[in-house]
Amino acid sequence: MQIGSPITAAYLLGLPDHYSSHSFKPLYWRQYVKYVLQHWPKSTESGNLNTDEDNLVCIQKVKGQYMQMDIVRAYIY
Structure with missing residues (x-):
């Protein structure tokens, strides 16, 4: 590479x-998301705080491979 x-x-x-x-x-985006998620109310529709929703994992297919979806990427896209 040439430099002028x-x-x-x-x-x-x-x-x-x-x-x-x-x-x-x-702006440190991951720290912001972590802070917001700490103060976000949990889903209490079933009356139990420890629902099956806490055990769900979102996955995405990237170039033929399955990977765990990042919370920040899920928000962005």
Whole structure:
């Protein structure tokens, strides 16, 4: 891979490779989902807190292989 002279000069001078008018804080999505799920009410339709729904596992087929579905991916898609 070739690098142009302006990029090389900026790197050697310690200049940033991009500029923006805003600075953003990182959002750690998995920690957010974990926090929300802790405070989400459990299903109590059958009157029993330990229902069979707690034992269900969602699976998805990816490139011919079955994998456990991620909670975050299930929310996104």
